[in-house]
Amino acid sequence: MSGLEAEAQLRTRIAMWGRSLFARGFTVGSSGNISVKLEDGFLVTPTNSCFGFLDAARISKLDQDWRHVGGDAPTKELPLHRAFYEARPATGAVVHLHSTYATALSCLADVDPEDAITPITPYVVMRVGRVPVLPYTAPGSADVAPLVAARAGAHAAVLLANHGPVVAGTSLDSAVFAAEELEETAKLLVITRGLAVRSLDQGQIDQLNARFALK
Ligand SMILES: O=C(O)[C@@H](O)C(=O)COP(=O)(O)O
Numbered sequence: 643m644s645g646l647e648a649e650a651q652l653r654t655r656i657a658m659w660g661r662s663l664f665a666r667g668f669t670v671g672s673s674g675n676i677s678v679k680l681e682d683g684f685l686v687t688p689t690n691s692c693f694g695f696l697d698a699a700r701i702s703k704l705d706q707d708w709r710h711v712g713g714d715a716p717t718k719e720l721p722l723h724r725a726f727y728e729a730r731p732a733t734g735a736v737v738h739l740h741s742t743y744a745t746a747l748s749c750l751a752d753v754d755p756e757d758a759i760t761p762i763t764p765y766v767v768m769r770v771g772r773v774p775v776l777p778y779t780a781p782g783s784a785d786v787a788p789l790v791a792a793r794a795g796a797h798a799a800v801l802l803a804n805h806g807p808v809v810a811g812t813s814l815d816s817a818v819f820a821a822e823e824l825e826e827t828a829k830l831l832v833i834t835r836g837l838a839v840r841s842l843d844q845g846q847i848d849q850l851n852a853r854f855a856l857k
């Protein structure tokens with residue numbers, strides 16, 4: 643497949659996943675952003691765009707130095723996305739959402755900032771891994787970049803404090819699947835708060851990591 647064909651397919655898939663995430667309530671209004679790596683740069687969702695109504699042809703294109711070269715004006719979160727690609731060279735896509743339960747956890751003062759998503763099911767260990775909370779920065783601020791740089795080598799997913807989740811994956815599909823799994827696990831954690839929850843133990847987590855290593 644040529645680079646142009648690959649780009650056309652990825653544009654279609656960003657719009658398709660956007661519609662699907664919006665329809666299922668994983669993001670609302672114009673919140674959230676998606677980026678995907680291309681052979682010659684990146685595709686990113688336009689700033690102030692609604693995931694439910696993305697026009698594949700107007701998705702922003704950036705060159706390899708993150709300069710805007712086509713489509714609508716890009717998301718203001720370029721420093722956030724860029725920091726993931728730089729810290730995790732295998733990254734093929736990054737998804738940021740304001741999904742309700744993960745965002746709720748990002749606002750709780752008593753969540754462990756090193757391990758915000760308690761490993762209560764195998765799938766969250768396999769798809770998401772351990773999730774730290776990064777200190778609050780204003781949306782669009784470049785101040786987030788060093789915070790991501792410090793943590794994203796070891797973590798494919800983070801919660802931005804009082805803001806929401808960000809997930810990197812080797813492909814768009816894997817980043818979306820991980821963002822969905824993170825949100826569903828956050829929901830389980832919120833609805834079981836105050837109950838005697840049994841998490842997986844370290845031996846069970848090690849066994850999953852050995853068999854299903856996250857990239
Ligand atoms: O929370 C924010 O403002 C951004 O992180 C966001 O989710 C949407 O920003 P744009 O992608 O610039 O619309």
Ligand SMILES: [Zn+2]
Binds near residue numbers: 738740
């Ligand atoms: Zn946001």
